[in-house]
Amino acid sequence: MSEELYSHTEIEPKWREYWKANRLHEARDDDPRPKYYCLDMFPYPSGSGLHVGHWRSYVLPDCWSRYKWLQGFKVLHPMGWDAFGSPAENDAILKGIQPSVGTRRNIENFKRQLNEIGAMYDWSREVNTTDPDYYKWTQWIFVQMFKRDLAYKTYMPINWCPSCKTGISNEDVVNGVCERCGTTVTKREMNQWMLRITRYADRLLTGLDQLDWPQKVKTMQTNWIGRSEGAHVTFSAIAADGSRHPLEIFTTRPDTLFGATYMVLAPEHPLVPQLTTPEQQAAVNAYIQKARSESDVDRAAKTEKTGAFTGAMAINPVNGEQIPIWISDYVLMGYGTGAIMAVPAHDERDYAFAKTFDLEIREVIGSTDGVGKEAYTGDGPMKNSGAFTGRPAAQGRKEIVAWLESQGLGRAAIQYKLRDWVFSRQRYWGEPIPIVHCADCGPVAVDEKDLPVRLPAVEQYQPTGTGESPLAAISEWVNTPCPRCGKPGKRETDTMPQWAGSSWYFLRYASPHATDRLITEEGRKWLPVDMYVGGVEHAILHLLYARFFTMFLFDIGVVDFEEPFKRLFNQGMITYIGKSGKAEKMSKSKGNVVNPDDLVQDYGCDSLRLYELFVGPPELDAEWNDKGIEGVHRFLKRAWHWVSIHNGKWAEAPMRELLIERHRLVKNVTERLESLRMNTIVSAFMEFINAVTAIPEPPDRETVEAFLIAMAPFAPHFAEELWQRTGHQPTIFHQKWPVWDEAYTTATVAEIAVQINGKLRGTIRVEADSTEDQVASMAAADAQIGRYLDGKTIRKRVYVPGRILNLIVS
RNA sequence: GCUGGUGUGGCGGAACUGGCAUACGCGCCGGUCUCAAAAACCGGUCCCCUUACGGGGUUGUGGGUUCGAUUCCCACCACCAGCACCA
Numbered sequence: 038m039s040e041e042l043y044s045h046t047e048i049e050p051k052w053r054e055y056w057k058a059n060r061l062h063e064a065r066d067d068d069p070r071p072k073y074y075c076l077d078m079f080p081y082p083s084g085s086g087l088h089v090g091h092w093r094s095y096v097l098p099d100c101w102s103r104y105k106w107l108q109g110f111k112v113l114h115p116m117g118w119d120a121f122g123s124p125a126e127n128d129a130i131l132k133g134i135q136p137s138v139g140t141r142r143n144i145e146n147f148k149r150q151l152n153e154i155g156a157m158y159d160w161s162r163e164v165n166t167t168d169p170d171y172y173k174w175t176q177w178i179f180v181q182m183f184k185r186d187l188a189y190k191t192y193m194p195i196n197w198c199p200s201c202k203t204g205i206s207n208e209d210v211v212n213g214v215c216e217r218c219g220t221t222v223t224k225r226e227m228n229q230w231m232l233r234i235t236r237y238a239d240r241l242l243t244g245l246d247q248l249d250w251p252q253k254v255k256t257m258q259t260n261w262i263g264r265s266e267g268a269h270v271t272f273s274a275i276a277a278d279g280s281r282h283p284l285e286i287f288t289t290r291p292d293t294l295f296g297a298t299y300m301v302l303a304p305e306h307p308l309v310p311q312l313t314t315p316e317q318q319a320a321v322n323a324y325i326q327k328a329r330s331e332s333d334v335d336r337a338a339k340t341e342k343t344g345a346f347t348g349a350m351a352i353n354p355v356n357g358e359q360i361p362i363w364i365s366d367y368v369l370m371g372y373g374t375g376a377i378m379a380v381p382a383h384d385e386r387d388y389a390f391a392k393t394f395d396l397e398i399r400e401v402i403g404s405t406d407g408v409g410k411e412a413y414t415g416d417g418p419m420k421n422s423g424a425f426t427g428r429p430a431a432q433g434r435k436e437i438v439a440w441l442e443s444q445g446l447g448r449a450a451i452q453y454k455l456r457d458w459v460f461s462r463q464r465y466w467g468e469p470i471p472i473v474h475c476a477d478c479g480p481v482a483v484d485e486k487d488l489p490v491r492l493p494a495v496e497q498y499q500p501t502g503t504g505e506s507p508l509a510a511i512s513e514w515v516n517t518p519c520p521r522c523g524k525p526g527k528r529e530t531d532t533m534p535q536w537a538g539s540s541w542y543f544l545r546y547a548s549p550h551a552t553d554r555l556i557t558e559e560g561r562k563w564l565p566v567d568m569y570v571g572g573v574e575h576a577i578l579h580l581l582y583a584r585f586f587t588m589f590l591f592d593i594g595v596v597d598f599e600e601p602f603k604r605l606f607n608q609g610m611i612t613y614i615g616k617s618g619k620a621e622k623m624s625k626s627k628g629n630v631v632n633p634d635d636l637v638q639d640y641g642c643d644s645l646r647l648y649e650l651f652v653g654p655p656e657l658d659a660e661w662n663d664k665g666i667e668g669v670h671r672f673l674k675r676a677w678h679w680v681s682i683h684n685g686k687w688a689e690a691p692m693r694e695l696l697i698e699r700h701r702l703v704k705n706v707t708e709r710l711e712s713l714r715m716n717t718i719v720s721a722f723m724e725f726i727n728a729v730t731a732i733p734e735p736p737d738r739e740t741v742e743a744f745l746i747a748m749a750p751f752a753p754h755f756a757e758e759l760w761q762r763t764g765h766q767p768t769i770f771h772q773k774w775p776v777w778d779e780a781y782t783t784a785t786v787a788e789i790a791v792q793i794n795g796k797l798r799g800t801i802r803v804e805a806d807s808t809e810d811q812v813a814s815m816a817a818a819d820a821q822i823g824r825y826l827d828g829k830t831i832r833k834r835v836y837v838p839g840r841i842l843n844l845i846v847s
Numbered sequence: 848g849c850u851g852g853u854g855u856g857g858c859g860g861a862a863c864u865g866g867c868a869u870a871c872g873c874g875c876c877g878g879u880c881u882c883a884a885a886a887a888c889c890g891g892u893c894c895c896c897u898u899a900c901g902g903g904g905u906u907g908u909g910g911g912u913u914c915g916a917u918u919c920c921c922a923c924c925a926c927c928a929g930c931a932c933c934a
Contacts, residue, residue, distance in 0.1 A: 261930085367934090795915050
């Protein structure tokens, strides 16, 4: 066969057609091979399309899937669309088209671009969160939660984004601004659907232990859940009229109870009005007013402590002492009981507050005296603590809690930072919450046979700004009989947050077309996800919600595992050195996007795949370099050339030199794949080609085959084409991943670095099985090295076989 | 402030459990081919001294452990990310 030049424009469309025509990437339930489920975080199909940064997140899992396939697994590698959410709605407002129409268009474009990646997606299992056949099951899950008291509606102050005109969850507020639009978030009292994720706090925490996830993500989730062990203690507050009210606090340091010199309530605490004395009324009201008007950003920014005295006193249960009750915004209504005992000697915030308002500071822990300087937050012997004086703090904690329990004044308790999940949105483009409000029955779930509750067409998508969803304006949709009693009722008009559909989509891929159940028996066998790949920006919320949904579905018997994602890998972003000279995130608004379509045109999909891997360690952000792709493109051309010129003239007996290169390549690629060091895999291929092209003799057939199969996950079109051209039947993906023989990965002749007193003085070539004495005498005989040994005595000799000889002389 | 991460040539980066630092690629310099250019190919490219032979230094800074440290320990600096009064 005459040599032809590498032409990506000819081979890439050809093989994509072939794979598609032969339905090679469809995962079949009845395939007898063991399963492997590799999942990409599904994209939101935005109007701006994919840039090279998105590509990066899809290339790695595709290489991994193809590798698993060559290893003999039946691989499920699906793709779908997280298509609800406000951008589609904003777009609809802007362009005057329905969100569903714009979404469909974007999906088409995304799908075209994703096909350019050459990935082995199983499009027969495509899911779309906005498809009624899909969100039927999102609503079904909500109904199951509602029936089990995990979904409830309540009035609560929520974060309100004045720009999006909608309530948003704590999770969507980043540094006091709306995650989506960047507007400063305010508070607003609204009736909201909530999910009791807090009931799963402990399981969400302990479940992390068994997961093969980056430590960083586990730590972030642990901190987010924020478990604290301590005690609830009941103080007795004396109101202005002399009446007594139990006042419960949470503390992690019951051992410091004797050091409580005052108490602090959150300004919103319900007891505040009853406790405030007439004299203090004005000051307290003024403070509450001020606290309410401040945004969270302002609160976070200030360092000094503020507050007001209520005029009331409380009785400390351990010693009967009366201490003043203050209010301050450093105590939060949303955590613990909204009230604390203040121990200024042993808590930094209490200390600062006490200093500001000149309150008593009493030390109860530690053997030294440090009142004047700072709070001591460590452990030590207890003092000034009645019967407990002298106990180590850790022991005292337990004993005081035991005593409080015996007196009915307190109990051991665990607190979490995690809050219930605000699940309502007053927006159009989301799943309708399947509830009907009835004057007699209250909120009633829509019958399961009547799901899905379809999103009706409306004319106005604009958020109303009144706190009601645009759905509220459609009276023929809103008015519906109560599913329980049949009397006139009204549909819930709030929709679900974008997180809803993405909290369980990975389950649906297993049986995407099942109509009578969320997941079929056959489908269950694909689960759980073996490898989950996506950006670290979803480290907390998406992953936490998905785990919560999965645990719930486990509890009601839908799935038989609690943790959905066994292994997680977080990809870094692609950055671009902009005009500022600094690395910027690639985004359309910055005008720095590199369009992959052009690169595919000029260099080919395989070149772009390789460069996306070669650009840097996959878990770190990487800088885009426009010239970088040329290097990998040249490599492909050289590799093509090497195979082509020797094609059909294979060596009968392979040279040892070549065997060594082959076995090293297979070893390096395999080992680096297992730890996902993709950038160094590309280097390994380049080193291999550099080495073999220096050998004029033709290679043996087996070496070329091993090279092509090893290349197949990374440059699949390239590998398929050369596989066929070297006289094989397609497809190369029916081959087995090559193995290496350790005997060939170490050379028979070793280069030993010789150091004198730790400094490199030369290298010698020795037989790999030489003894230490043989190596040492060879080193001494070497002219270069010998110069440093003249007239010296060798004090010590260190030999690392095959690597280094260090002689200590004087 | 707390928690975690990162720091290696002009640039992206490599170095498995402590063993020849700078692999691989980009860029740059020189050469071959060409009327010329592009492409391709060959050679060079951490810094300093030396015509050369050769020598000295170098993984953010300063210490330590070790025959030997990019790797382990301590302190510090810079940058990045997450959290931010969580009792």
